[in-house]
Amino acid sequence: MKVRARDAKEVWKEEFETSPTRDDGVETSTISGIPLKPLYTADDLPKRDEEMPGAFPYTRGIHPGGYRGRLWTMRQFSGFATAEETNRRYKYLLANGQTGLSVAFDMPTLMGQDSDAPTSRGEIGHCGVAIDSLADMETLFDGIPLGEITTSMTINSPAAILLCMYIAVAEKQGVPASALGGTLQNDILKEFIAQKEFIFPPEPSMRLVVDSIEYCAKEVPKWNTISISGYHIREAGSTAAQELAFTLADGMAYVDACLERGMRIDDFASRLSFFFDAHIDFFEEIAKFRAARRIWARWMRERYGAQDERSLKLRFHTQTAGVSLTAQQPELNIARTAIEALAAVLGGTQSLHTNAMDEVLALPTDKAARLALRTQQLLAYETGVANTIDPLGGSYFVEALTDEIERQAEVYFKRIEELGGVIPAIEASFFQKEIADSAFRYQQELEQKRRLMVGVNEFTVDDEEPMEILRIDPKLEGEQVARVQEVRRTRDQARCSKALAALRNAATGTDNLMPYILESVRAYATEGEIMNTLIEVFGIYTETAVI
Amino acid sequence: MPVDTAVRPVRILVAKVGLDGHDRGVKVVARALRDAGYEVIYTGLRQTPEMVVDAALQEDAQVIGLSIHSGAHMTLFPAVVQELKRRKATDIVVFGGGIIPEDDIVALKKKGVAELFTPGTPLQEIVDWLRKRFPQGGG
Numbered sequence: 001m002k003v004r005a006r007d008a009k010e011v012w013k014e015e016f017e018t019s020p021t022r023d024d025g026v027e028t029s030t031i032s033g034i035p036l037k038p039l040y041t042a043d044d045l046p047k048r049d050e051e052m053p054g055a056f057p058y059t060r061g062i063h064p065g066g067y068r069g070r071l072w073t074m075r076q077f078s079g080f081a082t083a084e085e086t087n088r089r090y091k092y093l094l095a096n097g098q099t100g101l102s103v104a105f106d107m108p109t110l111m112g113q114d115s116d117a118p119t120s121r122g123e124i125g126h127c128g129v130a131i132d133s134l135a136d137m138e139t140l141f142d143g144i145p146l147g148e149i150t151t152s153m154t155i156n157s158p159a160a161i162l163l164c165m166y167i168a169v170a171e172k173q174g175v176p177a178s179a180l181g182g183t184l185q186n187d188i189l190k191e192f193i194a195q196k197e198f199i200f201p202p203e204p205s206m207r208l209v210v211d212s213i214e215y216c217a218k219e220v221p222k223w224n225t226i227s228i229s230g231y232h233i234r235e236a237g238s239t240a241a242q243e244l245a246f247t248l249a250d251g252m253a254y255v256d257a258c259l260e261r262g263m264r265i266d267d268f269a270s271r272l273s274f275f276f277d278a279h280i281d282f283f284e285e286i287a288k289f290r291a292a293r294r295i296w297a298r299w300m301r302e303r304y305g306a307q308d309e310r311s312l313k314l315r316f317h318t319q320t321a322g323v324s325l326t327a328q329q330p331e332l333n334i335a336r337t338a339i340e341a342l343a344a345v346l347g348g349t350q351s352l353h354t355n356a357m358d359e360v361l362a363l364p365t366d367k368a369a370r371l372a373l374r375t376q377q378l379l380a381y382e383t384g385v386a387n388t389i390d391p392l393g394g395s396y397f398v399e400a401l402t403d404e405i406e407r408q409a410e411v412y413f414k415r416i417e418e419l420g421g422v423i424p425a426i427e428a429s430f431f432q433k434e435i436a437d438s439a440f441r442y443q444q445e446l447e448q449k450r451r452l453m454v455g456v457n458e459f460t461v462d463d464e465e466p467m468e469i470l471r472i473d474p475k476l477e478g479e480q481v482a483r484v485q486e487v488r489r490t491r492d493q494a495r496c497s498k499a500l501a502a503l504r505n506a507a508t509g510t511d512n513l514m515p516y517i518l519e520s521v522r523a524y525a526t527e528g529e530i531m532n533t534l535i536e537v538f539g540i541y542t543e544t545a546v547i
Numbered sequence: 548m549p550v551d552t553a554v555r556p557v558r559i560l561v562a563k564v565g566l567d568g569h570d571r572g573v574k575v576v577a578r579a580l581r582d583a584g585y586e587v588i589y590t591g592l593r594q595t596p597e598m599v600v601d602a603a604l605q606e607d608a609q610v611i612g613l614s615i616h617s618g619a620h621m622t623l624f625p626a627v628v629q630e631l632k633r634r635k636a637t638d639i640v641v642f643g644g645g646i647i648p649e650d651d652i653v654a655l656k657k658k659g660v661a662e663l664f665t666p667g668t669p670l671q672e673i674v675d676w677l678r679k680r681f682p683q684g685g686g
Contacts, residue, residue, distance in 0.1 A: 108566065119566065122621065123619040126618030126619060196568025197567075197568050236571045237575075327666050363618075436571075439575055469648055547578055
């Protein structure tokens with residue numbers, strides 16, 4: 001039998017080599033540049049014991065039941081204008097079958113400044129919802145029972161403040177912190193590497209991250225304290241292997257920092273979560289997700305000696321690739337997003353955001369947001385892809401590609417270690433240069449038509465109907481400014497000043513800052529006031545810009 | 548790319564205005580302009596309109612290229628043009644790029660932004676535009 005199988009391969013090889021090949025000049029490597037064979041066979045399968053879902057190293061998934069047990073959470077990232085408007089959108093999405101909330105904040109909130117700061121002008125409510133104080137957070141979650149829903153919050157430098165606001169809103173609803181479920185992005189390292197929403201220097205930034213992880217381990221045990229993110233690294237232009245390697249390296253840096261604080265690995269590791277991009281190169285993405293689980297499980301067990309099985313399991317959220325979407329013929333984005341979402345599902349994601357077709361132009365309209373959610377529902381309930389666990393496991397090609405991405409990630413881990421770890425590598429602009437180089441290479445490939453984007457550098461049309469997009473009413477800016485000023489006027493000023501003074505004092509020492517931030521939040525100190533108090537002690541970070 | 552040594556290359560200040568840190572586009576454009584023979588100075592992130600104009604004057608730039616992805620372009624791009632007027636430096640040409648809807652492009656051009664490039668623009672198109680605008684001086 002064996003001899004005959006080899007013969008068949010020989011025959012194919014001869015036939016392939018003599019048959020005509022396409023000469024359109026389009027690359028046959030993955031979008032990240034991994035060379036691909038035209039055919040994979042049993043010879044490409046790795047020599048290892050059969051892997052099973054729910055068992056180490058979890059390549060095939062962290063749950064023995066896959067999506068038979070539970071579907072992924074359909075979690076659409078959403079937020080715009082004011083807390084009141086966004087609250088309405090949340091209720092709309094929940095009524096349409098969304099299963100978890102995900103808050104998008106506006107730029108001033110992400111950068112830790114109030115709406116009435118001079119540099120907030122023009123930015124309020126544009127790429128997310130404006131939150132200045134607990135008062136806004138109360139409005140944002142009005143009528144939404146926080147004990148019954150899980151919420152993801154995409155915020156980093158001021159993450160601890162927003163988490164405290166969430167805890168404080170829950171208190172007012174009568175829900176104890178111990179009952180809260182959700183995720184805080186809280187991943188400052190990828191901000192230095194890619195998205196650049198840093199405020200404090202790396203060291204105090206890491207202190208705040210560890211403070212929140214330590215605090216939640218005791219007080220908010222069901223909360224995912226951090227969402228270690230490759231999404232922004234990829235969107236900034238990295239390859240799939242860079243996204244994976246830099247993200248997992250960040251993950252290990254957080255583990256190291258928590259261990260240094262004196263925490264035990266199994267006390268916090270199970271609450272670490274991840275967040276990846278689902279880009280358009282279908283198989284490469286599936287391989288990336290599978291490789292991520294295997295690498296993390298191995299490192300957690302072998303390097304950190306984790307005993308609890310939950311510490312080994314890499315759980316992740318996925319968002320389809322914003323960067324793959326086009327402003328040209330934007331309806332095509334529905335198709336792109338569906339394919340990317342399918343890759344995430346075949347890769348075993350725990351939760352998913354599908355981009356709306358108009359997100360390349362503005363924040364999504366109600367209709368576009370619903371279509372994006374419906375795409376996930378279609379995948380879950382019509383296509384049948386959720387019926388079989390890791391359906392591509394054992395594919396010659398996918399298994400070989402999973403191994404290749406794992407190999408490339410390991411090469412990067414060595415380089416980062418040689419540079420002294422993640423923070424020294426950031427300070428040496430290592431990641432930033434790697435990403436910029438990959439982004440530039442891809443752009444050149446597009447210009448040379450070695451890669452095609454439909455509707456952009458090929459298959460273009462001249463006249464396009466403009467798409468209806470969501471507009472943020474400029475009036476909202478003035479209203480939000482008035483609201484934060486009203487909060488400052490009407491709060492118990494003595495309690496607020498006392499809380500901020502205590503926070504400032506604690507920041508100069510080594511106490512966990514979470515209780516101090518929580519008290520400041522309860523006293524209606526604004527986000528900007530809390531950040532400025534910390535900036536007085538920690539200072540701010542400026543990066544060396546590399547092009 | 549060879550540059551006529553008799554003519555000083557056009558100096559372009561590329562700047563990220565506003566609060567967002569999405570610098571993929573600005574970096575790709577900066578590299579492409581540099582490769583095309585222009586002198587490129589990149590300001591880094593989070594520049595206010597005042598900081599951008601200060602830097603342009605200090606660097607003796609003839610062109611300012613603005614990048615933004617946060618949606619604040621309708622406030623910040625005209626603010627740069629206004630600041631140039633205030634500093635009597637309206638000879639400096641301002642162009643921009645980012646996620647900018649069609650209607651806003653029309654409005655921004657009326658407010659003195661010379662050209663706007665949106666996602667998917669070939670780099671060559673930006674270079675060609677600059678060459679047309681500055682037939683002498685590099686590029």
